[in-house]
Amino acid sequence: MTQRVLLIISGGIAAYKSLELVRGLRRRGIAVRAVLTESAKQFVTPLSLGVLTEDQVFDDLFDLKAEREIGHIQLSRQAELVVVAPATANILAKMANGIADDLATTLLLATDKPVLAVPAMNVRMWHHKATQRNLAMLRADGVQVMEPDDGEMACGEYGKGRLPEPEAIAAEIERMLSSVPAEQLAALSLGSGQERPSAGAARKDSLSGRHVLVTAGPTHEPIDPVRYIANRSSGKQGFAIAAAAAQAGARVTLVAGPVHLPTPAGVTRIDVETAREMLAAVEAALPADVAIMVAAVADWRTADAAEQKIKKDGSGAPAPLMLVENPDILATLGRHAHRPTLLVGFAAETQTIAAHAQAKLAKKGADWIVANDVSGPPGSSVMGGDDNTVQIVSSRGIESWPSLPKQAVADKLIEKVAHALSASPD
Template identity: 55%
Template sequence: MLASRRILLIIGGGIAAYKSLDLIRRLRERGAAVTPVLTRAAEEFVTPLSVSALAGEKVYRELFDLTDEAEMGHIQLSRSADLVVVAPVTADLMGKMTAGLANDLASTLLMATDTPVLIAPAMNVRMWQHPATQRNRAQLAADGIRFVGPNEGDMACGEFGPGRMSEPLEIVAAIEAALGDGPLKGKRVLVTSGPTHEPIDPVRYIANRSSGAQGTAVARALAALGAEVVFVTGPADVPPPEGVEVVRVQSAREMDAAVDAALPVDAGVFAAAVADWRVASASDRKLKKSRDGLPVLEFAENPDILKRVSQMEQGRPALVVGFAAETNDVLENATAKRLRKGCDWIVANDVSPATGIMGGRENAVTLITGEGAEEWPRMGKDAVADRLARRIAETLAG
């Protein structure tokens, strides 16, 4: 897929810049041509010589290079590639992109390009979670910038959390998806997946048995068809797919906020098993046994994400797909749910224990639309996802 493709790779400053060397190697293995650009900060972590040797190309570093600028080299660079990739992108560079600043070669290229842009954030967890960074992330996504990562894990600074740059092969998968010529190319799709955990106290929570396998498979299938996928996932048992923007959440309210931040999208697939209720006042200390008897938990209703998005007056996705996991009267309950929520489709399945579907590898679903119910045979969850993704592509192309 990447043979003869031209990638303009901007390497930002940060310890994760070392991964860009492996990224270049992986891209060239697949036949891509890589033109590297180094920011001044990046040169503190990787050398121009090592980058040039791996890319087999000149490394561009300065905006005011008289030889290159005699022919407006920065304009040519910004428009001659099939895709602009920034890996790693720092909080500073994200801020420049959001504000439209162009005071060095990297930021000028990003301002001057009419080529799709994919960025791989890498920064301290507190920097990633800072409100300014999250505002910038939301604005860049709205501007059409694609994201891959960041991942969650140990930081070079000793902290743990989201902020690690995606691994080179994950970025390669995202590049392949961005350059794909599939039927969903140019479409942005939101997928929610996994369970939510609603805290009772710092060590206990309310949850459900969802593994997140079906939602993950759907996100992967949509990305394979060329879609830009925003994957909002609760604490699932399965790892998220490569080549998508991953947003990790815990509770229903966190998922609701993440969905808002991901909009607008062309389609929304709400496969997450969101808890209907939460403890109204979760304790900030572990609840202890007492001679006074069992603790009494008061519940509050969680936000209804599917209903809210389905009934949006402005900015509603062209296609909203919900899921209905039922244990009895599946068709009747799911049909009523579609009407009650206001979504376009419902993917219904029987998750009673005898089916082995909840947490299993297979699924047997019925697709319910305004035109009726279509029962699909039992098949692997990847096959269900592929069939659903292709139906979504046909509808959006419609």
């Protein structure tokens, strides 16, 4: 069944990110209908949204045809979730106080569906007592509020109030939709949008009673209090795998490096920073039936991180850094006394992908290596992107998959995991 979102876009500078949010939701198979406030049309157009949603875009409470059919009531109830992104201080205030003076706020007052508000505003507006009071009222009324990010504002100020990245919003929307009862899905009809692809997804009970351990994201290895060694891993693939395992009924422990992603529903998350912290958390989480080591752990760390910021001395010579190898988490699990029944590693490679993965399989003592090509300039490669092309390398050979969205890769991998566990003796 298609999952459906009613997206209300209010008039902040971050409204332009709503276009990428729609694209991200459609890639996940989620249908979107969009509503624009009058001020939002100063930043995005109904035409651009209509092209991306493949549906009518709504902006007028007094559209005669729609209102003859009580259109604002129907719109407010023909989706499993209502999302306000960006949610300005103005629309949050109206929501908190029950004001309905345009189509967007009337829909919000008329809906009987869950509501997710994603605030975006100037840092001083965010911290203002009136805004915080309105947010407290909305939370008390059951509205889910997604925390804004810290960062530089369009106005030049820095602080909390930036709209979260569209991928993080899409992940939170998907998490909330995952709790919608199946009968509610069947009862609704939006009239357009894509069907959620079901091929490759594991049955909801296929990992029931199993413990799945997943690592995700990068590690940060400190050089001094302000600098660190890391890589470009976003954590998206690991979080998608954790979400898919939880949806298949598993008890999931997710050990996450420093990433800004919401915790998937039903997942126990442990945040770490360094490779040594990640190894300790992984060992503490054992025993597990399956361990899927997706994290891109930094291979090296400084032998002695400086307690104070390292300063340039004017000579032009680089600061002397002594590097030592970090612990190999996958190899440690491969020889561990509580080795998981199924041990899966990831290999991010830039050349001779399959050959390097085969060598890693033997060296680490893993059952499978999921190899992917991360070559390409920053921002265009798998690391940080939304799609992935992988090869599953095992003692039986190499299984190549086409390019897929990362959530589809996760669903397909968890289906393969469930099949492997059902075929092996406990």
